[in-house]
Amino acid sequence: MSKPSSKISVLNDVDDISNRRADFPALRQQINDHPLVYLDSAASSQQPAIVIDTIADYQRHDHANVHRGVHTLSHRATEAYEGTRDDIASFINANNRHEVIFTSGTTESINLVAQSFCRPMLGAGDKILLTQLEHHSNIVPWQLVCEQTAAELLIVPIDNSGTIDTDELRQLLQSGVKMLAIAHVSNALGSIAPVKAIVEQAHSLGIPVLLDGAQAMPHMSVDVQDIGCDFYAFSGHKMFGPTGTGVLYGRESLLEAMPPYQGGGDMILEVRFDKTVYNDLPYKFEAGTPNISGMIGLGAAVRYLQAIGMDNVAAHEKRLLDYMTSQLAAVEGLRLIGTADNKASVQSFLLDDIHPHDLGTILDHQGVAIRTGHHCAMPVMEYFGIPGTARASLGLYNNEDDIDRLVAALAKAKTLFS
Ligand SMILES: Cc1ncc(COP(=O)(O)O)c(C=O)c1O
Numbered sequence: 001m002s003k004p005s006s007k008i009s010v011l012n013d014v015d016d017i018s019n020r021r022a023d024f025p026a027l028r029q030q031i032n033d034h035p036l037v038y039l040d041s042a043a044s045s046q047q048p049a050i051v052i053d054t055i056a057d058y059q060r061h062d063h064a065n066v067h068r069g070v071h072t073l074s075h076r077a078t079e080a081y082e083g084t085r086d087d088i089a090s091f092i093n094a095n096n097r098h099e100v101i102f103t104s105g106t107t108e109s110i111n112l113v114a115q116s117f118c119r120p121m122l123g124a125g126d127k128i129l130l131t132q133l134e135h136h137s138n139i140v141p142w143q144l145v146c147e148q149t150a151a152e153l154l155i156v157p158i159d160n161s162g163t164i165d166t167d168e169l170r171q172l173l174q175s176g177v178k179m180l181a182i183a184h185v186s187n188a189l190g191s192i193a194p195v196k197a198i199v200e201q202a203h204s205l206g207i208p209v210l211l212d213g214a215q216a217m218p219h220m221s222v223d224v225q226d227i228g229c230d231f232y233a234f235s236g237h238k239m240f241g242p243t244g245t246g247v248l249y250g251r252e253s254l255l256e257a258m259p260p261y262q263g264g265g266d267m268i269l270e271v272r273f274d275k276t277v278y279n280d281l282p283y284k285f286e287a288g289t290p291n292i293s294g295m296i297g298l299g300a301a302v303r304y305l306q307a308i309g310m311d312n313v314a315a316h317e318k319r320l321l322d323y324m325t326s327q328l329a330a331v332e333g334l335r336l337i338g339t340a341d342n343k344a345s346v347q348s349f350l351l352d353d354i355h356p357h358d359l360g361t362i363l364d365h366q367g368v369a370i371r372t373g374h375h376c377a378m379p380v381m382e383y384f385g386i387p388g389t390a391r392a393s394l395g396l397y398n399n400e401d402d403i404d405r406l407v408a409a410l411a412k413a414k415t416l417f418s
Contacts, residue, residue: 016312017308017312017313017316017396018316018399020048020308020396020397021397021398021399023048023049023050023304023397024046024047024048024049024397025049025052026038026046026047027046027397030367031364031367031369032364032365032366032367033367034366034367034368034405035367036367036369037367037368037369037401037402037405037406038369038395038397038398038402039368039369039370039392039393039394039398039402039406040369040370040371040391040393041218041238041345041393041394041395041398042187042215042238042345042346042371042375042391042393043371043393044237044238044243045218045237045238045239045240045395046240046395046397047240047241047242047297047301048240048301048304050300050303050304051240051241051242051297051300051301051304052297054296054297054299054300055242055293055294055296055297055300058077058080058292058293058296058297059293061076062076062077062080063077063292063293064076064077065077065289065292066078066081066082066289066290066292067266067283068266077292077296080296080299081290081292081295081296083296083299084102084295084296084298084299084302085097085100085102085282087299087302087303087306088100088247088298088299088302090306091222091302091305091306092222092223092224092232092247092249093223093224093225093226094224094225094249095225095251095252096252097282098252098255098280098281098282099249099250099251099252099255099281099282100247100249100282101247101248101249101250101255101281101282101285101286102245102246102247102282102286102290102291102295103233103246103247103248103285104244104245104246104291105235105236105237105243105244105245105246106135106137106138106212106213106214106233106234106235106246107137107141107235107246108246108248109231109233109234109246109247109248110137110138110141110181110210110212110233111141111144111261112248112261112285113141113181113210113231113233113248113250114141114142114144114145115141115145115261116258116259116260116261116285117179117208117231117250117254117258118142118145118178118179119145119148119149120259121178122145122146122149122151122178123149123150123151124149124150124151125150125151125152125176126149126151126152126176126178127151127152127153127154127175127176127177127178128142128145128146128151128152128153128154128177128178128179128180128181129153129154129155129156129169129172129173129177129179129180129181129182129207130142130153130154130155130156130181130182131155131156131157131158131164131169131182131183131193132155132156132157132158132164132379132380132383133158133162133164133182133183133186133188133189133191133193133377133379133380134181134182134183134212134377134379135183135187135188135212135214135375135376135377136376136377136378137212137214137376138181138182138183138212139153139379142179142181151178154172154175154177155379156168156169156172156182158191158380158383160339161191161338161339161340161341162186162188162189162190162191162337162338162339162340162380163191163340163341163342164182164191164193166194166197166198169198169201170201173201173202173205173207174205177202177205177207178207179207179208179209179210180198180202180207180208180209180210181209181210181211181212182195182198182209182210182211182212183211183212183214183215184211184212184213184215184216184222184232185213185215185216185219185220185344185345185346186215186338186346186377186380187214187215187346187375187376187377188338188346188348188374188375188377188380188381188389188391189337189338189340189343189346189348189380190215190321190338190340190343190344190345190346190347190348190393191338191340191342191343192216192340192342192343192344194342195211195227195229196226196227196228199211199227199228199229200228203228208230208231208254209229209230209231210229210230210231210232210233211227211229211231211232211233212233213232213233213234214233214234214235214238215238215344215345215346216234216344217234217235217238217239218238218239218240218305218313218345218395218396219310219313219314219317219344219345220310220313220314220344221310221311221314222310224249230250230251230254231248231249231250231251231254232247232248232249233246233247233248233249234246234247236294236295236297236298236301239298239301239302239305240301240304240305240395241294241297241298241300241301241302242291242293242294242297242298243294244291244294245291245294245295245297245298248285252281255281255282255284255285256281258285260278260284260285260287261285261287262287262288263276263287264287264288265287265288265289266279266283266286266287266288266289266290267279267283267284267285267286267287308396313396314344316396317344317345317394317396317398318344320394320398320399320400320403321343321344321345321347321394323400323403324347324392324394324403324406325339325347327403327404327406327407328347328349328392328406328407328410331351331407331410331411331414332414333351333352333414334349334350334351334352334410335349335350335351336348336349337349337350337384337386337389345393345394345395346391346392346393346394347391347392347393348375348389348390348391349389349390349391349392350386350389350390351390351410351413351414352414352417354413354414354417356372356373356388356389356390357372357373357388358413358417359372359390359410359413360372360390362409362412362413362416363406363409363410363413366405366408366409366412367405368405368406368409370390370391370392370393370406371390371391371393372388372389372390372391373388373389374387374388375388375389375391392406
């Protein structure tokens with residue numbers, strides 16, 4: 001098989017991470033006559049050349065459908081595609097590769113658990129416990145299954161800093177809860193949930209736990225066995241891989257007992273009109289031709305992150321988030337939204353009475369990309385009594401110059417609106 005032209009060097013210290021910016025071709029461009037400052041990685045991160053090249057090489061030389069072929073291209077495609085499963089299993093420390101289900105993203109992963117795991121076991125009056133911090137993708141799938149089963153949602157409150165009330169969570173767990181589903185890291189506020197302790201509490205009451213890891217995977221080391229969760233959902237496009245790729249990690253014993261989520265090719269061993277025998281894990285949950293090139297690209301992204309080391313990424317981003325928070329706090333008229341003690345990568349804010357959309361547009365004129373709005377977390381906005389925020393979010397490729405450019409662009413916005 002042809003090899004991608006980009007090479008990854010192994011890094012030895014945190015300072016080296018600043019050099020990784022050069023790995024991302026999209027960051028080398030001018031936007032509105034200014035060098036791009038990309039502070040929207042929580043919505044979607046940029047891709048390093050190694051990911052882009054790996055996908056292009058696959059498309060050029062190795063493309064074929066996976067699993068079913070006897071010819072060489074199909075073997076190559078299958079090897080690369082299944083290689084990603086091994087890479088991800090090792091990256092998250094799954095107990096085995098069968099526990100890694102490929103999906104189109106966090107959203108599909110959560111819907112799969114809601115429908116295949118929860119729906120058969122829920123009845124009228126049963127409770128599913130979420131928090132006020134959740135992304136819509138970790139709310140609406142549970143509302144759907146509640147409509148189907150007459151189960152109900154319970155919501156753990158947060159405080160003014162955007163921290164989950166863990167005392168209340170402990171209380172609520174004892175109210176007939178059949179499933180707990182929470183974000184590892186909040187996309188709107190960046191709050192990190194104490195997931196290991198929460199899982200322990202839930203398990204002591206026999207309650208299974210799904211963690212929405214969409215915003216954790218690009219920023220920190222995630223070890224699903226150490227955390228002890230039953231399901232862990234994440235998206236490739238937020239961790240430097242392609243869109244339309246994602247993973248559901250599930251504990252093998254639970255996945256074995258669950259019915260398939262969708263029917264179609266590849267998820268069967270034998271089909272007759274009177275009876276179909278489903279495939280083994282993980283294929284039972286992977287109906288139809290998958291996103292082959294995307295998953296091969298995600299494998300390259302995971303190897304890229306592994307070479308850098310997630311602890312190095314976390315240390316670099318912590319330093320940067322502290323710098324960003326202090327610089328933003330010093331801007332007159334700026335209100336920080338989300339000030340939890342334990343945070344990753346994200347800072348939401350409001351500036352004077354400038355509408356976040358106007359602010360985002362003015363920043364874009366200066367080459368600074370941030371996100372504005374409710375960030376698919378309307379209950380968080382409701383809690384703070386605001387329609388939306390401006391949100392700057394970091395990736396491993398950001399540096400202090402990016403923060404300085406953000407702050408300078410905010411100063412310009414202030415003069416335009418004064
Ligand atoms: C915390 C969180 N959960 C779920 C999602 C949904 O991810 P996707 O749209 O990739 O399925 C996102 C995306 O922003 C997110 O930030």
